[in-house]
Amino acid sequence: MAIPTYTSRPKVLIPEKVSPDGLDLLKDSFDVDQKQGLSPDELKSIIGDYEALVVRSETKVTADLLKAAKKLKVVARAGVGVDNVDVKTATSLGIIVVNSPSGNINAAAEHTIALMMAVARNVADASQSIKAGKWERSRLTGIEAKGKTLAIVGLGKVGLTVARIANGFGMHLIAYDPYANESLAAAASVTLLPNLADLLKQADFLTLHTPLIASTKGMISHAELATMKPTARILNVARGGMIDEDALVAALDAGTIAGAGIDVFTSEPPQPDSSASRLIAHPKVVATPHLGASTKEAQENVSIDVCEQVVSILSGALPRSAVNAPIILPEEYAKLQPFVELVEKMGSLYTQHFASSHSGSGSAAFRTTFDLTYEGALAELGTTKPLFAALVKGLLSPISETANINIVNAELVAKERGILVNEQRSRENVDTLAYSSFITLRARASRSASQARPASSRMPSSANTAQAGTPASSSTGGGGAEAKEQIIQGFVSANKPFISRLDRFEGEFVPQGTLLICRNFDSVGKIGYVGNLLGKAGVNIRFMNVAPLHNGAGVEENGNGGKEALMILGVDGEVSESVRRGLISEEGALEASLVVL
Numbered sequence: 001m002a003i004p005t006y007t008s009r010p011k012v013l014i015p016e017k018v019s020p021d022g023l024d025l026l027k028d029s030f031d032v033d034q035k036q037g038l039s040p041d042e043l044k045s046i047i048g049d050y051e052a053l054v055v056r057s058e059t060k061v062t063a064d065l066l067k068a069a070k071k072l073k074v075v076a077r078a079g080v081g082v083d084n085v086d087v088k089t090a091t092s093l094g095i096i097v098v099n100s101p102s103g104n105i106n107a108a109a110e111h112t113i114a115l116m117m118a119v120a121r122n123v124a125d126a127s128q129s130i131k132a133g134k135w136e137r138s139r140l141t142g143i144e145a146k147g148k149t150l151a152i153v154g155l156g157k158v159g160l161t162v163a164r165i166a167n168g169f170g171m172h173l174i175a176y177d178p179y180a181n182e183s184l185a186a187a188a189s190v191t192l193l194p195n196l197a198d199l200l201k202q203a204d205f206l207t208l209h210t211p212l213i214a215s216t217k218g219m220i221s222h223a224e225l226a227t228m229k230p231t232a233r234i235l236n237v238a239r240g241g242m243i244d245e246d247a248l249v250a251a252l253d254a255g256t257i258a259g260a261g262i263d264v265f266t267s268e269p270p271q272p273d274s275s276a277s278r279l280i281a282h283p284k285v286v287a288t289p290h291l292g293a294s295t296k297e298a299q300e301n302v303s304i305d306v307c308e309q310v311v312s313i314l315s316g317a318l319p320r321s322a323v324n325a326p327i328i329l330p331e332e333y334a335k336l337q338p339f340v341e342l343v344e345k346m347g348s349l350y351t352q353h354f355a356s357s358h359s360g361s362g363s364a365a366f367r368t369t370f371d372l373t374y375e376g377a378l379a380e381l382g383t384t385k386p387l388f389a390a391l392v393k394g395l396l397s398p399i400s401e402t403a404n405i406n407i408v409n410a411e412l413v414a415k416e417r418g419i420l421v422n423e424q425r426s427r428e429n430v431d432t433l434a435y436s437s438f439i440t441l442r443a444r445a446s447r448s449a450s451q452a453r454p455a456s457s458r459m460p461s462s463a464n465t466a467q468a469g470t471p472a473s474s475s476t477g478g479g480g481a482e483a484k485e486q487i488i489q490g491f492v493s494a495n496k497p498f499i500s501r502l503d504r505f506e507g508e509f510v511p512q513g514t515l516l517i518c519r520n521f522d523s524v525g526k527i528g529y530v531g532n533l534l535g536k537a538g539v540n541i542r543f544m545n546v547a548p549l550h551n552g553a554g555v556e557e558n559g560n561g562g563k564e565a566l567m568i569l570g571v572d573g574e575v576s577e578s579v580r581r582g583l584i585s586e587e588g589a590l591e592a593s594l595v596v597l
């Protein structure tokens with residue numbers, strides 16, 4: 001991701017109660033709007049103004065909402081579960097979803113223990129009874145945790161923390177989790193069982209700590225409850241949909257389950273007459289309104305955790321806990337950042353300079369294969385995902401409105417557009433060059449004669465290379481019908497990207513601003529001719545570089561012995577199509593293309 005540029009301060013929307021500790025981190029650089037109680041329609045109507053959205057579990061971040069969020073770069077979930085976020089749609093739109101995977105673990109585990117003890121000792125019932133002026137010691141006799149079997153489904157972060165606390169109570173601990181870490185389980189004195197059925201039979205207390213996913217949705221229903229001891233008590237501080245609420249109410253009514261402590265429901269807040277409401281109302285149930293993460297400490301943790309990540313993302317850096325993006329170590333990303341800019345420029349230069357000869361943007365009919373070779377120190381890097389994303393972004397940004405391409409969606413977008421990229425690492429040539437790393441982009445477009453198109457079709461308007469009567473096979477931009485290899489090479493020096501080779505021509509230039517790239521025979525008067533014409537058109541030349549042929553490759557000479565070269569002009573002011581065309585003449589250039597980088 002290149003560092004984003006904003007015309008005004010980016011805006012962050014907080015539609016739920018999030019601890020101010022994290023929000024303070026945002027306020028220095030961003031406009032932070034806290035707007036609680038918005039309806040889905042109200043949220044949708046304003047989301048288009050925001051670069052970041054920070055939510056907890058109440059806000060439903062649907063596909064509909066995300067599609068209306070034209071500027072959104074990040075959805076930050078101040079908590080663990082992202083089941084209220086349509087991560088798939090966010091991914092396809094290039095929106096990063098981050099969460100706080102460990103900020104509220106302890107709070108959720110302690111709340112589970114609180115519910116377990118409340119259910120074991122009838123705490124809620126006893127409290128209501130005494131407040132009503134009763135003194136019911138006999139009816140409210142409870143059971144002890146010590147010596148009982150606590151059965152844990154999902155031995156992840158919360159499940160293990162519950163196990164460690166329960167171990168101190170002298171409970172017997174068993175768990176079912178096909179993906180659990182065996183040594184962590186053993187260290188917490190938990191015996192892992194191979195299946196759920198065995199676990200359910202032995203449970204005095206059953207507690208659920210998995211995410212709500214296809215394999216856990218409705219995992220405890222009539223059949224499962226029927227296999228449990230009638231004295232068993234059930235706890236759920238994970239997600240509502242994992243227990244069939246109607247089945248649990250029926251088992252509590254029938255006395256085949258003794259009690260339950262429930263924090264999470266299928267509808268939150270519960271709709272009147274819903275299965276969630278019936279469960280909450282049941283006398284054998286201790287219910288809390290999704291309070292697992294609601295401690296001062298946990299809210300501070302998750303708020304700071306996700307707000308730091310929002311700051312990173314909006315500043316062009318990588319988050320540490322992205323749900324839908326590969327994690328890259330910050331130090332590795334820092335090394336890559338200047339090359340990210342270079343590769344994006346190379347991609348954009350390719351599309352603008354070469355695309356007129358074959359659709360470099362990789363439409364279905366013009367499949368182009370790109371080889372990106374990283375040489376030198378870059379060859380040692382662990383990941384090159386940001387470079388891949390930068391190439392896809394660079395290739396497409398001159399011709400597509402969907403500029404929001406990043407490491408989250410680059411692969412998907414490339415696949416959709418038929419862009420094939422092979423990445424290679426090489427240590428060749430390093431010692432012969434002054435800079436320690438450089439990158440070569442080779443593009444091979446293959447198309448059949450039947451796929452040849454009129455010059456105007458699928459052409460980016462800026463990809464305006466034209467030619468002046470020389471053999472097409474030796475051009476740098478426009479070309480004949482045959483598939484050819486095009487090369488762009490670049491390097492970074494003092495954190496600044498440079499292009500060092502453009503096809504058969506070698507010469508350094510900074511890929512920045514508006515450039516006129518002219519191919520011509522290097523002979524007296526050319527520069528004067530071009531300069532004069534641009535001057536008359538009010539176009540100021542900022543710099544000019546001449547790039548001769550690379551290693552004498554494909555030398556062509558005009559009748560007067562003039563060799564081919566590229567003239568690269570950095571210009572200020574608008575270069576009209578007629579001015580560009582005017583550069584192409586006997587006295588001027590053979591080709592001229594205008595690129596904006």
Ligand SMILES: NC(=O)C1=CN([C@@H]2O[C@H](COP(=O)(O)OP(=O)(O)OC[C@H]3O[C@@H](n4cnc5c(N)ncnc54)[C@H](O)[C@@H]3O)[C@@H](O)[C@H]2O)C=CC1
Pocket residue numbers: 080081082101104105108153154155156157158159176177178179180209210211212215216237238239263264290291292293294
């Ligand atoms: N009520 C609340 O306020 C809170 C609820 N939570 C919820 O608690 C749950 C657990 O959170 P963490 O422990 O942080 O997650 P985690 O990802 O660390 O652990 C989940 C565990 O479930 C296991 N698992 C996955 N599929 C399974 C299956 N089919 N059968 C058995 N085990 C399976 C995984 O292997 C993993 O070990 C999540 O649903 C989270 O949203 C977390 C914090 C607060």
Ligand SMILES: O=C(O)C(=O)COP(=O)(O)O
Pocket residue numbers: 056057058078079080081082104290291292293294
């Ligand atoms: O972190 C989680 O998964 C939670 O369920 C906490 O939800 P909350 O942020 O309290 O709405």
